[in-house]
Amino acid sequence: xxxxxxxxxxxxxxxxxxxxxxxxxxxxxxxxxxxxxxxxxxxxxxxxxxxxxxxxxxxxxxxxxxxxxxxxxxxxxxxxxxxxxxxxxxxxxxxxxxxxxxxxxxxxxxxxx
Amino acid sequence: xxxxxxxxxxxxxxxxxxxxxxxxxxxxxxxxxxxxxxxxxxxxxxxxxxxxxxxxxxxxxxxxxxxxxxxxxxxxxxxxxxxxxxxxxxxxxxxxxxxxxxxxxxxxxxxx
Numbered sequence: 001x002x003x004x005x006x007x008x009x010x011x012x013x014x015x016x017x018x019x020x021x022x023x024x025x026x027x028x029x030x031x032x033x034x035x036x037x038x039x040x041x042x043x044x045x046x047x048x049x050x051x052x053x054x055x056x057x058x059x060x061x062x063x064x065x066x067x068x069x070x071x072x073x074x075x076x077x078x079x080x081x082x083x084x085x086x087x088x089x090x091x092x093x094x095x096x097x098x099x100x101x102x103x104x105x106x107x108x109x110x111x112x113x
Numbered sequence: 114x115x116x117x118x119x120x121x122x123x124x125x126x127x128x129x130x131x132x133x134x135x136x137x138x139x140x141x142x143x144x145x146x147x148x149x150x151x152x153x154x155x156x157x158x159x160x161x162x163x164x165x166x167x168x169x170x171x172x173x174x175x176x177x178x179x180x181x182x183x184x185x186x187x188x189x190x191x192x193x194x195x196x197x198x199x200x201x202x203x204x205x206x207x208x209x210x211x212x213x214x215x216x217x218x219x220x221x222x223x224x225x
Contacts, residue, residue, distance in 0.1 A: 002154070034213070043117070043204055043216025044156070089156060099144065099169065101214070103156035 003027045004092050006104035014112050019077040021107050023090030026071065030092040034101070035064060035075050038087045047088070048075070080111045115139075117217035119205050125223045131193040134220045137186055138207030146214065147180055147190050148204040156204070162188065195224045 005024045013019045023033075031052035036044035050057040050064045050073070057064050063076045077084055090104040118137040126132055138145045146161040160170040162182045170180070177196070182188040192199055202221050206214040 004155075006155075036216075041218060043206070043218050044214075045216070046213035049213070091156075099146070099161050099163075100158055102158075103148075105152070105155035 002105070003030075004090055004102045004104040006088075006090055006107050008107050009105070010108040010110070012110045012112060013080045015082055016079045019075075019080045019084065019109055019111065021075040021077075021088050021090075021109065023073050023075075023104055024071060025073075025092050025102075027092070027094070027102075028071070029094045030102075031095060032093045032098070033064070033066060033073050034091045034093075035062075036089040036091060036103075038089060038106070044089055077109075080109075082111045082113050085109055085111045117205055117207050117215055119203075119217035119220050121220060122218065123221045123223075125225065126195055127225055128196055129194045130224075131191065132195045132199075132222060132224075134190040134203050134205075134222070136188045136190070136205030136217060138188070138205070139209075139215055140186065142207035142209045142215070143185075144208050144210075145182060145188050146206040146208075147188070148206060148216075150202040150204060150219070159190070192222075195222075197224045200224050 034049040035047040037047045038044040048062050066073045087106045087108045089106045091101045093101050120135045147159040148156045150156050159172045160180045165182045180190045200223050202219045204219045206216040208214050
């Protein structure tokens with residue numbers, strides 16, 4: 001049973017515009033959330049994270065928003081660049097650094113030049 | 114730093130054969146993880162080791178799967194006998210303490 005869900009398998013955005021990737025979770029014990037980015041033929045790489053004590057975390061062009069009441073988080077990329085084209089995985093755990101990270105199925109982002 | 118190194122990159126085998134996937138974690142990392150990626154389930158944790166000791170193998174799908182970490186610089190994931198439904202990309206990841214995971218480039222396994 002998927003505890004972390006990414007319901008959009010793919011997303012296409014024009015270069016320069018905003019990309020919004022969504023993620024929902026079901027386990028109310030989750031309190032730490034991460035986004036990983038994956039290029040073809042490579043492993044996922046850590047992008048950005050957020051703890052449940054915050055509702056927003058920003059790192060350059062990347063911002064993650066957390067809505068605990070809705071059990072929803074989103075990743076905003078502004079402005080989107082062609083190099084952002086990749087698969088993005090949402091992940092969650094029950095405590096910071098917990099060994100069992102639960103991943104979603106990923107969203108493939110394509111940024112059109 | 115060479116990162117997490119996995120071998121082979123691709124493995125094609127026939128049903129019933131034994132498959133061994135290999136992983137060299139980043140030097141100094143004390144935790145190692147094996148994940149499996151499928152379209153339907155995304156990334157699933159199979160097993161993880163802390164200081165070379167298996168801590169949680171509840172994600173290992175069946176007794177056909179086994180993993181070892183004989184020392185801090187090497188781990189194997191073995192499937193015996195392999196089945197077509199084992200076809201997936203298998204990732205190894207490592208980390209130091211509670212920091213973020215560093216993944217290898219994966220092994221794409223195809224069982225025919």
